[in-house]
Amino acid sequence: MSSVTCAANPAFEADASKDEKIVTSHAEFTLSPSNADADAQESRRIFRDVCCVAAGFFLLFTSYQSMANLQSSINKEYGTIAQSIIYATLLLSSLFLPTLVISQLGARNTIAVSMLGYSLYTAAQFYPTAYTLIPSAAILGLAASPLWSAKCTYLNLAAQRYAKLTGQNREVVVTRFFGIFFAFFQSTQVVGNLISSLVLTQDSVWVNSTDPALLRCGATFCHEESASNASLIKDISDTQRYTMSGIYLAFALAASAFIMAFVTPLSRHCDDAVVRSSTGRSPTQQLLATLRHLRNPQQILIIPFTFWSGLMQAFLSAEFTAAYVSCGLGVYMVGYTMICFGVFDALFSYCCSPMVKRVGRVPIFCFASLLHSCLIAVLFLWVPNPEQMYVFFVIPALWGICDAVWQTQMNALYGVIFPEDSEAAFSNYKLWESSGFIAAYICSNLICVTAKLYILAGSLALGFIGYVFIEIFEYRKNKLS
Template structure:
C-alpha cells in the first residue's frame, strides 16, 4: 500500500477533506473515485488473478516435493546426494548468466515455466536409483532450468501486475508487491506440506532405536564419512527402500502435476501484454548481463556485502544438510527430519511477514543484529548440546531460532541490495544470486569431507566476516563517506582516488 501525505494508507487515490463546509462545491478539488470497469476489463482482471493463483499453486506443489527431498539428501544419499546439490547450484550460476533471456524469447514465458519444471521432476525421478551417474546429470538439468523458470515466473507476475494496475487505476508497484506477497505465501507453505509428507511416510512401521554408541557420534562429533560405518557403529540408519520409493513417487507426481497445471491452465502472457520485449527488464543479453555483474563488483558496497551474501547460502545449506544429518537423523532417526524442518519453515514464513514492518519501526541495523544473535545462539547450542531422544524439544528449538534468523536474511538482504544500489538493480541482484549460490556450493561441496565441528567453524567464520562487512556498509552509508558521481551513484573502487 502507498502512504499519503498524512501517513495513512491508500490505494493510489488521494482522500480529500472539506475543511470549510462553506466553501463552494465548484472550488473543491475533484474527489477520486474507484475506476468503473467495463465488462471486458472485469474479465481481464479475473483472468489475471486466476493466473497468479494457478502459478502460485504449481510452485507450491513443485517445491513441496523438491525442498523436502533436498532436506533428506545428506541422510538418505550421503556423499552423492550433497555432491549433486553442489553441482546443482554451480549449474544455476552458469544458467543465470546465459540461459533465461534466450529461452524465454524462444519458448515464451508460459512454456519456459512448464518445461523447466520438468527438470525438477527428472531430479526427483533419479531418487529411485540414486547414484552419481543419475543424481549429478539430473542436478545439472535442474540447475540449468531453474534460472529461466524463476525469471519467467518473475516476468509473468511483474507484467500482469503492471497491466492489472492499469485496469483498476492503482499504482502498479503496489500491485506487483501484492502479487509477489501472495506467491511467496504459497511458496513458504510448501515447507510444511512437503516435510509432513516425508515424515509421515518414513514414520510408517517401527523406527529403529538409537544406541548409546550411535548417539556418541552425533551432534558436534558427527562426521559424514562415518555415515556408512564407524567400526561396527552405524551413525545413520537409512530408511527402508520401499519407504523411499513411496515418498519419491508422491513427490514425482506432485512435480509432474505442477508442469501439467502450468501448461493446461495458465494463459499466455501475450493475452495481457506484448511479451517480446519483456524477457529481460533492461533488454540486456546474457553476455551483457555477465559483464555488468562483474563490473558491479568494483562497487565498494558490493565487495563489502559479498561475505554476508555467501553466508545466506551457507546458512540455508547448513540447516538443510548438516543439521538434519548430524543432529536429527543421527539423534532421532531420518523420519524426524521433516517434522523439525516444518518448525523451521513455519518460523521462517511467519517472521518473513513480521520483520518488514519491524524494520520500518526500529531500522535495519537492529534487525540484522538480532538475526546474527539468533544464529549465534543456535550455533552455541549445537557446539554444547549432545542430541539424545530424551531432550526432544531441543531438536525443534534450533531450527526455530535458525528459521527466525533466516527470515531476516532472505527478506532484508534483498531489500538492502535495492537500497544501497539504486538504479543498478539488475547487476546488483545478479551478484546476489551469484554469491548466494556460491554459499550453497561451499556448504554442499564440503559436507562429505568435513566433520560437523569444522563445518560449524566455517559457519561462524562467514557469519562474523559477513556482519563486519555489513556494519562497515551501514557506517559508510550513514556518514556519507563514499564519493558519488553527478547522478548520485557511488564511484567504483578504482575511481575513488582519481
C-alpha cells in the first residue's frame, strides 16, 4: 500500500491558511513563558516522536507491503480478491471513520490500534482461505484510513508546535517531517522483500530457460490457466509459509507496541481539544464536500491520471510479480526484484522535488509518461527468460522511478490546482486512486495480462491528455492574474 500517502488520505491535512488559523486561534500554540532550555527539550522530544512514528510505520509496512507483493503468487485463488476488498473497504472507511475514530482515541492511540488490523491480515497468511483472508482484508481496509489520517494529523500538528518552538517556517518543518517519514517508509520495500526472498530461496527450483512453459509467461499469462504453469509457479512449502508469516506477524505486532511505548500523545505537545478538533469536517460533511468537488472541471480532468496511479501500482504488485517474475524465475525471486523497485523509488522520490524546482513540473510529467509508455511496450513484447536476468531488475527499477514521480508530483499537483478546498480534493484523490486498485485486483483473475496492458496504456494516455488540459488552464489563469 505504498500509494497510500498522507496526501492520499488528506482529510486531515489543512491548507496553509487553515493551519495558520488553528495556530492563532488556540492558546496551546502560543509559547508559554518557559525558558529556552524547556523549549529546546520539548522540540527535541517532538523530533524524537516524529522519528518514532516513522519507525513504527517502517516495522508495519516491512510486513504488509512485502506480503502484498506475493499475494498473486502464493495465494492464487483468494490473494488478489482480498487485495481488492482491502481497497474497497479503505475507500468507504476514508469517508466515514477517520474523524470519528481520531476524535475518540486521539492520533497516537488511533495509529497503534489501527496497526492491529494489519496484524490480523498477516496472521491470516498462516492459513489463507476465503474464511480467513477476506474478513481480515475487510478489517485491514477499515483500519487503514484512520491509520494514515492519524499519522497525517500527528505529523502536521507536531510540525506546527515544533515550528513555533524553534521559530522556523511552518511549511519547511512540515516538509522536513514528512521527508523523514517517507525515508523510513520507502525503506520497507528493501527490508521486507529481502526477508521474503531469503525465506523462499530455501528449497527453491531454478527454472530451465528451455522450458516451453515459459512461452505462457509475460503478456500471454492468464491466472485462470496458471495450473498449466505448475512446473513454473510452484506453491511454497508450509515451512516457508509459516516462517515468513511468523516473521511478518512479529514485525506488525511490534509496530503497534512500539508506538504505544515510545510515541508521546499529541496532547502532551498540544491542547487535547485542538487535537480532537483538528480532524476537520464531520463524516457527512466530508462526503458531501467530496461529491460537490466533482463539479470542478479540473477535478474531472485529473480523474483518469489519478485512476491510473492506482492501476499501475496494482499491476506491478499483482501482475508483474506473478506473470513475469514468478512464472519466469520462481516465486523466491519476487522479493529481490521488488527490492530494486523500492530502492529506485526511494532515491528518485528524494531527487524529484529538486528536479521539479530546477526544470519545472511539465518536463517531469512528460518524462515519466514517456518512460512508463516504453515500459508497457516492453511488457507487451518481452517473453521472460532466465538468461535475461538483468531485465527482471531493470523493469521494476525504471517502474520505481516513474512511481516516484506519480506519488510525489500527483500529490503536489492536487495541492496546486485546488488550494481553496484541499480536503475535498484529496478525498477525491483517495477515491479515484483506490478505484484504480480495486479495478486492477478485481480483473486480476478475470482477464489475461495482454488485456490488462491495453487497459494500462489507455489509462495512461487518457490521463496524460487530461493533464495537458490542466496545465493549459493553469497557464491561462496565471497569465491573467
